[in-house]
Amino acid sequence: MTRGRIATIAVVVLLAFEPVLSPFIHVDVTIASAALLFAIAAMSANLLLGYTGLPPFGNAAFFGLGAYGAALSLKYWHVEFATAAVLGTALAVLGALVLGPFLLRRRGIYFGLLSIAFGQVFYFIAYRFTDVTGGEDGMNFSRPFLLVPSLRLRETAFYYLALVVFVAAILAFEAIVRSPFGKTLIAIKQNELRVRYLGLDSNRFVFVAIVISAAFAGLSGALTGMLNNSVGPLMLDWHQSGDFVLSTILGGSGTIWGPLVGSIIFVVGRDIISSYTQEGWQIILGALFVACVIFFPRGILGTALQLFAAKRHG
Amino acid sequence: MLEHGAVAPQLFNGLVLGAFYAIVAIGLSLIMNLTGTINMAHGSFMTLAGYLAYAMVSRGTSFWFALLVAPIIALIVAVVIERTLIRRLYGRDPVYSLLLTFGLSLIAEGIYHKVFTANSVPFSPPPALAGTVALGFMNFPAYRLFIVFVLVVVFVLLALFLNYTRFGLRLRAAVQDTEMITALGTNTQVLYAINFGLGILLAGIAGVLASGLLGLNPTSGNTLLMPAFVTVIICGMGSLYGSLVGGLLIGVAQSLMTLFIPPASEVVMYVLMAVVLTIRPRGLFGEEGVFG
Numbered sequence: 001m002t003r004g005r006i007a008t009i010a011v012v013v014l015l016a017f018e019p020v021l022s023p024f025i026h027v028d029v030t031i032a033s034a035a036l037l038f039a040i041a042a043m044s045a046n047l048l049l050g051y052t053g054l055p056p057f058g059n060a061a062f063f064g065l066g067a068y069g070a071a072l073s074l075k076y077w078h079v080e081f082a083t084a085a086v087l088g089t090a091l092a093v094l095g096a097l098v099l100g101p102f103l104l105r106r107r108g109i110y111f112g113l114l115s116i117a118f119g120q121v122f123y124f125i126a127y128r129f130t131d132v133t134g135g136e137d138g139m140n141f142s143r144p145f146l147l148v149p150s151l152r153l154r155e156t157a158f159y160y161l162a163l164v165v166f167v168a169a170i171l172a173f174e175a176i177v178r179s180p181f182g183k184t185l186i187a188i189k190q191n192e193l194r195v196r197y198l199g200l201d202s203n204r205f206v207f208v209a210i211v212i213s214a215a216f217a218g219l220s221g222a223l224t225g226m227l228n229n230s231v232g233p234l235m236l237d238w239h240q241s242g243d244f245v246l247s248t249i250l251g252g253s254g255t256i257w258g259p260l261v262g263s264i265i266f267v268v269g270r271d272i273i274s275s276y277t278q279e280g281w282q283i284i285l286g287a288l289f290v291a292c293v294i295f296f297p298r299g300i301l302g303t304a305l306q307l308f309a310a311k312r313h314g
Numbered sequence: 315m316l317e318h319g320a321v322a323p324q325l326f327n328g329l330v331l332g333a334f335y336a337i338v339a340i341g342l343s344l345i346m347n348l349t350g351t352i353n354m355a356h357g358s359f360m361t362l363a364g365y366l367a368y369a370m371v372s373r374g375t376s377f378w379f380a381l382l383v384a385p386i387i388a389l390i391v392a393v394v395i396e397r398t399l400i401r402r403l404y405g406r407d408p409v410y411s412l413l414l415t416f417g418l419s420l421i422a423e424g425i426y427h428k429v430f431t432a433n434s435v436p437f438s439p440p441p442a443l444a445g446t447v448a449l450g451f452m453n454f455p456a457y458r459l460f461i462v463f464v465l466v467v468v469f470v471l472l473a474l475f476l477n478y479t480r481f482g483l484r485l486r487a488a489v490q491d492t493e494m495i496t497a498l499g500t501n502t503q504v505l506y507a508i509n510f511g512l513g514i515l516l517a518g519i520a521g522v523l524a525s526g527l528l529g530l531n532p533t534s535g536n537t538l539l540m541p542a543f544v545t546v547i548i549c550g551m552g553s554l555y556g557s558l559v560g561g562l563l564i565g566v567a568q569s570l571m572t573l574f575i576p577p578a579s580e581v582v583m584y585v586l587m588a589v590v591l592t593i594r595p596r597g598l599f600g601e602e603g604v605f606g
Contacts, residue, residue, distance in 0.1 A: 283424035
């Protein structure tokens with residue numbers, strides 16, 4: 001067993017004890033679930049930012065599509081939990097299939113602009129089409145049962161479900177970035193022109209990366225909606241995309257576990273500080289962005305890994 | 315049934331709105347062209363100028379003085395921020411400066427919330443601009459005409475500045491080849507600072523004017539930011555006149571859509587953007603190779 005595998009198992013075991021430790025570390029199980037789901041969305045940003053070199057400022061659109069997809073399928077079809085999650089994810093993927101060809105048109109900062117602008121379309125749709133989406137108020141619903149009516153998801157059960165989904169997601173993410181496909185994405189990040197000269201259609205790879213990213217974000221959104229028993233248009237807003245990118249960079253973009261580290265700090269920090277002061281949280285969050293970008297551009301995990309590597313070599 | 319007389323005023327409203335988009339977009343693309351910084355705090359600087367003007371006017375200063383001074387204070391704040399923070403990120407991946415300015419906008423919004431609360435503050439144009447003006451074929455609010463007048467003056471001054479002054483020449487040269495102009499002895503750091511300040515000055519003027527028309531609250535500047543982004547994308551980088559045409563186009567499209575299909579008024583600019591990107595990826599007036 002490699003060192004990485006052991007570390008992975010250790011982290012998962014630690015996470016599994018959260019509900020037991022909850023009274024001692026004062027992190028509510030619901031907040032812990034939210035952090036894990038947030039990390040899945042941050043991973044989706046990481047795939048584009050850290051591995052493909054594209055600034056993803058529209059991933060909230062996919063996150064929100066997942067949430068609204070789940071909520072709408074609960075409202076109109078009264079489906080159970082897993083079906084709602086799958087339908088939500090499917091809607092996000094559909095969104096990526098539609099937006100992808102436009103997003104592909106540009107790279108670098110222009111991609112950032114395009115993703116912000118196109119992402120906002122869904123915000124306005126959710127905001128304006130009040131009859132279907134509930135407009136500014138969003139939609140409230142009660143949490144559906146999982147598969148069979150007797151399986152009700154209370155908060156602790158939901159946490160373990162979130163943990164299982166998270167572990168599956170991070171294993172899938174690891175497999176993707178280590179596959180030849182993932183290596184090609186990294187090559188595109190480093191030098192797209194060279195990738196093209198090698199005869200690879202880089203647009204096709206970027207397109208698939210966007211769709212995979214949307215699937216992660218959509219899954220996260222669908223589950224987050226059902227965790228809170230509500231969805232709202234702010235889930236689609238570009239500020240939400242910014243939060244995903246920040247968590248990714250805070251933890252370490254281009255690392256597999258970075259988004260989890262960033263997400264835990266972000267979600268738990270938000271919960272603690274915003275219980276005292278709402279504007280205070282916004283100011284601290286802004287300062288966090290500034291400090292992180294100027295002092296920790298590699299993020300916490302990225303910096304730690306670099307120090308570790310430097311020590312080993314020398 | 316649509317009233318025939320409703321179209322002309324709405325068209326004119328669209329032009330006013332479009333002039334705002336254009337001025338904001340020009341400021342954004344000045345900054346983006348030279349340093350590759352997507353300034354997410356642009357809207358916050360507009361709001362800053364708006365609040366400064368509000369604070370001055372509510373303490374008895376005249377509107378005209380506030381319109382002149384508030385944008386200049388915003389400019390000074392902007393240059394200080396550029397020199398202390400944003401400057402450090404030039405040459406790094408643009409995602410970092412985007413995140414930094416995003417963070418700055420969050421801080422600014424938080425502060426506005428604390429100082430002025432989340433509610434809109436009353437900021438109305440001076441009595442001299444209150445009524446309407448008869449244009450022959452319709453009556454039009456005087457304040458909107460004044461806005462158009464100011465923005466046209468600003469645009470002309472900017473064009474003269476960029477095309478006929480030594481500094482404007484250096485600025486345009488630096489966009490094309492920063493290394494070369496450094497080698498020729500221009501201090502590019504000074505260029506960066508003044509260029510950033512210039513972009514914010516435009517935003518500040520738009521911010522004060524918009525506050526009297528569209529209202530003033532902690533996030534009011536950001537409502538103009540997204541259309542300005544779309545303007546930049548539709549028009550492409552590096553064209554002053556392109557931004558003007560694009561801004562007006564979006565403003566008019568939005569206003570007319572409000573008349574015909576109200577819920578689609580926000581979405582129409584994104585549709586325009588998608589169409590332009592499909593036909594001409596570099597934007598309507600974009601030069602090939604400038605920011606790919």
